[in-house]
Amino acid sequence: MAKLEVTHLNKTYSPKIVPVKDLSLAVEDGEFLTLLGPSGCGKSTTLRLIAGLEQPTRGEVLIGSKNVTHRSAGDRNIAMVFQSYALYPHMTVFENIASGLKLRKTPVGEIQQRVAEASRVLDLDGLMQRKPSKLSGGQRQRVALGRALVRKPDVFLLDEPLSNLDALLREQVRAELKQLFQSQNTPVVYVTHDQTEAMTLSTKVAVLYKGDLQQLDSPQRIYSHPANQFVAGFIGSPQMNLLTLPCENSHALLGEARVPLPQVTEPQPAGQIVLGIRPEHLQVGKQPDCTAVRGQVFLIENLGMSDLVSMHVQNSELTLRALIANTTLKAGDELVLSLPPQQLHWFDIETRSRIPVQPETVAH
Amino acid sequence: MAPSTPVVTKPSPTQEGVNWKPVLLGITVFLVAIFSLAPILWQLLTSIKTNADISRIPNVYFPREFTLEHYIQLFDRRPFLRYVLNSAFVAIVSTLLCLGLGSPAAYALARLRLKGEQLILGLVLIVTLFPYILLFLGLLEIVQILGLGNNYLALIIPYTAINLPLTILVMRSFFQQLPRDLEDAAKVDGYNTVQMLWQIVLPTTIPALVTTGILAFIFAWNEFIFALTFMTRETMKTIPVAAAQIGGATLFEIPYGPIAAATVLGTLPLVLLVLFFQRKIVQGLTAGAVKG
Ligand SMILES: Nc1ncnc2c1ncn2[C@@H]1O[C@H](COP(=O)(O)OP(=O)(O)OP(=O)(O)O)[C@@H](O)[C@H]1O
Numbered sequence: 067m068a069k070l071e072v073t074h075l076n077k078t079y080s081p082k083i084v085p086v087k088d089l090s091l092a093v094e095d096g097e098f099l100t101l102l103g104p105s106g107c108g109k110s111t112t113l114r115l116i117a118g119l120e121q122p123t124r125g126e127v128l129i130g131s132k133n134v135t136h137r138s139a140g141d142r143n144i145a146m147v148f149q150s151y152a153l154y155p156h157m158t159v160f161e162n163i164a165s166g167l168k169l170r171k172t173p174v175g176e177i178q179q180r181v182a183e184a185s186r187v188l189d190l191d192g193l194m195q196r197k198p199s200k201l202s203g204g205q206r207q208r209v210a211l212g213r214a215l216v217r218k219p220d221v222f223l224l225d226e227p228l229s230n231l232d233a234l235l236r237e238q239v240r241a242e243l244k245q246l247f248q249s250q251n252t253p254v255v256y257v258t259h260d261q262t263e264a265m266t267l268s269t270k271v272a273v274l275y276k277g278d279l280q281q282l283d284s285p286q287r288i289y290s291h292p293a294n295q296f297v298a299g300f301i302g303s304p305q306m307n308l309l310t311l312p313c314e315n316s317h318a319l320l321g322e323a324r325v326p327l328p329q330v331t332e333p334q335p336a337g338q339i340v341l342g343i344r345p346e347h348l349q350v351g352k353q354p355d356c357t358a359v360r361g362q363v364f365l366i367e368n369l370g371m372s373d374l375v376s377m378h379v380q381n382s383e384l385t386l387r388a389l390i391a392n393t394t395l396k397a398g399d400e401l402v403l404s405l406p407p408q409q410l411h412w413f414d415i416e417t418r419s420r421i422p423v424q425p426e427t428v429a430h
Numbered sequence: 431m432a433p434s435t436p437v438v439t440k441p442s443p444t445q446e447g448v449n450w451k452p453v454l455l456g457i458t459v460f461l462v463a464i465f466s467l468a469p470i471l472w473q474l475l476t477s478i479k480t481n482a483d484i485s486r487i488p489n490v491y492f493p494r495e496f497t498l499e500h501y502i503q504l505f506d507r508r509p510f511l512r513y514v515l516n517s518a519f520v521a522i523v524s525t526l527l528c529l530g531l532g533s534p535a536a537y538a539l540a541r542l543r544l545k546g547e548q549l550i551l552g553l554v555l556i557v558t559l560f561p562y563i564l565l566f567l568g569l570l571e572i573v574q575i576l577g578l579g580n581n582y583l584a585l586i587i588p589y590t591a592i593n594l595p596l597t598i599l600v601m602r603s604f605f606q607q608l609p610r611d612l613e614d615a616a617k618v619d620g621y622n623t624v625q626m627l628w629q630i631v632l633p634t635t636i637p638a639l640v641t642t643g644i645l646a647f648i649f650a651w652n653e654f655i656f657a658l659t660f661m662t663r664e665t666m667k668t669i670p671v672a673a674a675q676i677g678g679a680t681l682f683e684i685p686y687g688p689i690a691a692a693t694v695l696g697t698l699p700l701v702l703l704v705l706f707f708q709r710k711i712v713q714g715l716t717a718g719a720v721k722g
């Protein structure tokens with residue numbers, strides 16, 4: 067149907083405010099791209115540029131390989147769901163959903179039929195004659211989705227559509243969204259700062275930070291091969307342990323432990339390197355082929371499924387956090403943790419980018 | 431209720447003596463109402479008392495006899511209906527002009543990033559602070575030069591001008607709190623600018639339009655000095671002027687009855703107007719546009 071492409075997109079509000087610096091992306095039919103990043107990194111701005119609600123300073127937006135950069139939002143045949151839902155307060159649910167079709171002079175019969183279909187999918191029957199003020203948050207959210215769905219647009223854009231729902235409902239709607247858009251076969255661009263949403267919904271994730279694209283990959287690869295230290299720290303909860311270590315010959319020194327450096331590593335200029343390991347990958351006790359680190363537990367946080375144990379590494383200032391299931395540890399206990407070599411991430415101390423470990427698969 | 435639910439005993443008023451809160455509230459409301467409504471009530475009663483009751487000493491507060499004589503006099507001796515229509519015409523036209531000119535200006539000030547926006551706002555604000563009586567002499571000359579005396583325009587134009595700054599400020603702050611997403615959603619849906627303003631923004635703006643409209647209307651309806659000076663012909667006078675000029679048959683007779691009747695008739699339209707639109711004002715149509 068229609069592929070969405072943006073090339074070298076830039077938006078400069080003022081020399082100091084450049085929310086999007088130089089962004090190039092492509093989203094195929096049926097692909098679900100999530101723009102993920104901390105607050106203020108330019109996610110909404112990117113979406114608004116694609117929608118045509120803002121004009122880019124440089125760069126182009128292509129939909130179905132047609133250049134739509136200078137077309138108005140209404141001419142791009144896109145549909146957008148807003149964080150605040152933005153339902154028209156003076157119209158009934160039916161009128162809200164049908165308004166885009168009416169403007170395009172769709173025959174009445176077809177409007178009826180399309181609205182009925184959307185209402186069936188979204189379970190909106192019985193709400194059609196209500197005003198938005200008489201709906202609950204979740205219902206409003208579904209009406210906003212319905213307004214997008216009936217349009218049968220070339221591209222769906224969603225800006226944090228779940229952030230106004232409570233935690234339980236959010237999980238439920240997230241699952242519904244996934245099914246809904248899997249059946250659409252249309253490019254979807256989804257904005258969120260919630261990494262769970264990004265990981266569960268997307269086929270591709272673009273991590274943004276300060277207007278720059280940090281990594282564009284499948285959710286799995288973003289988790290297993292973060293492209294730089296920012297992505298490594300941003301993705302994953304609890305956060306990855308990121309330790310700045312001194313190097314000695316072919317080893318990095320973690321307290322008394324010596325962690326072998328990846329083979330391809332050139333001698334580190336500053337004599338230092340950043341080591342990352344996720345709390346869920348640390349193992350208790352001395353394991354074969356692993357570097358073991360000894361330390362003293364100082365904090366235990368119960369996360370339900372397992373405990374997050376923080377420990378001071380012996381003979382150093384560093385701390386490590388590990389996820390350990392049903393532990394009987396308490397503060398002050400001695401603990402030995404093993405670092406499985408295949409779960410280690412290395413980052414350049416200066417560029418902060420990932421240092422590949424051999425043998426590392428390059429393909430997905 | 432599930433049988434296992436423990437029985438919760440609520441402290442009820444009968445158990446712990448009198449619950450003072452509603453009683454105090456009631457008394458306070460009553461006092462405030464008396465304080466602000468008593469003069470109006472007095473006028474209303476005076477307007478339906480007989481002349482004998484009006485001049486009786488000691489005062490008759492609540493008359494036994496009622497009469498419509500004063501009202502009939504009002505319409506018999508003078509073209510009172512004409513005054514009402516004059517007032518209504520001037521007030522309605524200037525209010526509509528005010529909203530029609532002020533709202534687009536307010537929208538532009540709220541939504542477009544104009545150069546010198548702060549300057550424009552500052553000027554508008556200064557105009558609201560300016561006592562309008564000071565404009566009076568200047569306006570008088572202008573009216574004379576243009577020959578606008580005894581012309582509705584002589585009132586409509588100044589009333590519109592005086593109310594415009596307030597309209598702009600109130601409407602601007604309303605537009606600012608109107609969610610921007612609403613307009614963006616309309617654009618994505620395919621509304622062009624005119625359709626968007628007319629079909630999406632305007633309907634959500636009605637409560638604010640009604641509120642500011644009523645303020646402008648009340649001002650225009652009650653204004654006295656301009657109306658007194660610029661309108662000298664009997665058929666052009668407005669209600670406040672006409673009511674003030676009601677005189678007795680002799681120099682020493684003060685016609686309390688007709689004056690009270692004129693006041694009541696002059697206030698009635700305002701009361702009806704506010705009551706009629708009150709629901710719209712309170713309702714706040716934007717409720718439900720965005721997640722509350
Ligand atoms: N119209 C504008 N004029 C000037 N600066 C703007 C404008 N719109 C956005 N910005 C700035 O651009 C930056 C990025 O904003 P954007 O809304 O894209 O962030 P975001 O990633 O969506 O954040 P959030 O997660 O909080 O929604 C912010 O620093 C913001 O202040």
Ligand SMILES: [Mg+2]
Nearest residue numbers: 109110111225
């Ligand atoms: Mg945003």
